[in-house]
Amino acid sequence: MPDLADLLRGAVAGERLALARLLTAIESDAPGARDVLPAVFQAGRGAHLVGITGPPGSGKSTLVNALISEWRGRERRVGVLAVDPSSPYTGGSIMGDRIRMMEHAADRDVFVRSMASRGELGGLAATTWIAAAAIDAAGYDPILVETVGAGQSEVEIASLAETTVVVEVPEMGDEVQAIKAGLLEIADVIVVNKGDLPGADGAARRLRAMLSTAGGRVKRQPPKVLLTNAVTAEGVVELVDAVEAARGSAGSEDRATRRAERQVRNVLATLATRRAQASPRWAETIADVAARRLDPVTAANQLDDQP
Amino acid sequence: MTDEPRPPNDSATPIRVLIAKPGLDGHDRGAKVLARGLRDEGFEVIYTGLRQTPEMIADAAEQEDVDVIGLSILSGAHMALLPRTVTLVRERGMDDVLIAAGGIIPDADIAKLKKAGIAEIFGPGTSIGQIARYFRENARHRA
Numbered sequence: 001m002p003d004l005a006d007l008l009r010g011a012v013a014g015e016r017l018a019l020a021r022l023l024t025a026i027e028s029d030a031p032g033a034r035d036v037l038p039a040v041f042q043a044g045r046g047a048h049l050v051g052i053t054g055p056p057g058s059g060k061s062t063l064v065n066a067l068i069s070e071w072r073g074r075e076r077r078v079g080v081l082a083v084d085p086s087s088p089y090t091g092g093s094i095m096g097d098r099i100r101m102m103e104h105a106a107d108r109d110v111f112v113r114s115m116a117s118r119g120e121l122g123g124l125a126a127t128t129w130i131a132a133a134a135i136d137a138a139g140y141d142p143i144l145v146e147t148v149g150a151g152q153s154e155v156e157i158a159s160l161a162e163t164t165v166v167v168e169v170p171e172m173g174d175e176v177q178a179i180k181a182g183l184l185e186i187a188d189v190i191v192v193n194k195g196d197l198p199g200a201d202g203a204a205r206r207l208r209a210m211l212s213t214a215g216g217r218v219k220r221q222p223p224k225v226l227l228t229n230a231v232t233a234e235g236v237v238e239l240v241d242a243v244e245a246a247r248g249s250a251g252s253e254d255r256a257t258r259r260a261e262r263q264v265r266n267v268l269a270t271l272a273t274r275r276a277q278a279s280p281r282w283a284e285t286i287a288d289v290a291a292r293r294l295d296p297v298t299a300a301n302q303l304d305d306q307p
Numbered sequence: 308m309t310d311e312p313r314p315p316n317d318s319a320t321p322i323r324v325l326i327a328k329p330g331l332d333g334h335d336r337g338a339k340v341l342a343r344g345l346r347d348e349g350f351e352v353i354y355t356g357l358r359q360t361p362e363m364i365a366d367a368a369e370q371e372d373v374d375v376i377g378l379s380i381l382s383g384a385h386m387a388l389l390p391r392t393v394t395l396v397r398e399r400g401m402d403d404v405l406i407a408a409g410g411i412i413p414d415a416d417i418a419k420l421k422k423a424g425i426a427e428i429f430g431p432g433t434s435i436g437q438i439a440r441y442f443r444e445n446a447r448h449r450a
Contacts (some may be wrong), residue, residue, distance in 0.1 A: 017400050020372035087346060087347070088349065090347055093351045095354070096351045096353075098356075105362075
């Protein structure tokens with residue numbers, strides 16, 4: 001493994017393999033990776049982090065492909081982190097988001113990286129936002145983070161991205177689906193993709209109607225609802241405009257604070273878990289919990305208390 | 308293989324494999340079965356789909372920083388496409404990435420392909436277990 005500071009310098013200078021290897025080191029928490037992180041964040045150029053989430057098969061990857069084309073047309077260098085789930089049984093993963101983006105494979109100003117979620121909840125790998133910082137340092141802006149196909153409650157992406165796009169399909173359900181808490185609530189922009197299918201207009205209309213009335217303790221503006229067809233790129237110009245406009249909209253300072261808090265909490269949880277796992281009493285404690293001699297809360301407390 | 312879901316971070320970093328299909332093959336059933344099988348063996352598999360040029364494969368491998376590239380080819384164009392892929396991958400500085408191939412490749416071509424830098428060639432009838440074992444034994448070791 002080459003020196004990580006060298007990799008960072010290479011990545012900042014535009015070497016793709018250096019960036020790729022830096023990402024591997026970050027992702028696997030390689031020796032020395034933590035020491036280079038301050039420099040990674042310092043080298044950041046303030047790229048717009050855009051989260052793309054939504055149910056499996058709603059067209060996220062195809063839409064990301066269309067978004068890359070549109071942003072390339074606006075002379076932007078585009079970074080993509082495409083997260084797919086890891087098997088809870090073997091730790092293995094199949095990452096297939098790239099299939100939809102291969103037309104950009106040879107474009108030196110597009111960088112696509114697949115990441116396995118490695119067991120994390122929320123459809124994101126624990127290190128996704130750190131990886132995004134490295135891609136930012138390499139000069140890509142915007143950076144699109146495509147999550148694993150999400151259900152109703154995988155809202156973690158909103159604590160990572162500045163702007164969150166939720167991709168739905170026309171068959172998404174009735175008006176009650178639109179007012180449930182969770183995924184749709186975190187959206188800055190909602191896309192009804194596959195806009196050529198019957199019912200697409202109706203779905204977009206219902207979403208607009210139900211989401212336009214947000215009030216109470218909700219400070220954010222209602223999300224914009226757009227129709228797209230990712231295959232033909234219909235509606236993608238408007239989507240890019242909406243994503244650009246969402247950045248810096250009302251409440252973005254609040255959100256920056258919440259994002260920062262979430263990121264620190266995220267790291268604290270990882271550190272505490274690692275420390276506990278390194279304990280000589282780890283295996284024994286887990287066995288006690290499995291045999292119900294000990295409850296999980298007390299077990300975690302005991303592991304956390306040790307010197 | 309265990310039967311229960313496991314907590315994250317309880318084993319070494321998974322080996323990353325790019326499975327790619329260079330050329331104009333009409334289907335990719337074999338590549339998909341292999342990708343699935345390797346997933347079950349604990350690999351992180353990046354699948355790029357059909358009809359890739361050697362340039363696209365090399366560029367994808369570079370961005371993904373994979374440990375292994377598996378090239379599946381059925382069309383008969385292997386003598387043109389596989390050595391070209393190896394050249395481009397090495398040109399991009401990926402000296403320690405293992406490149407293997409599978410598919411319909413006549414015995415007479417195997418020695419030539421190995422000379423061109425294809426580490427191993429897996430023909431019909433190879434089990435996924437054999438391929439997984441070969442990748443584990445021959446992929447580079449991360450520091």
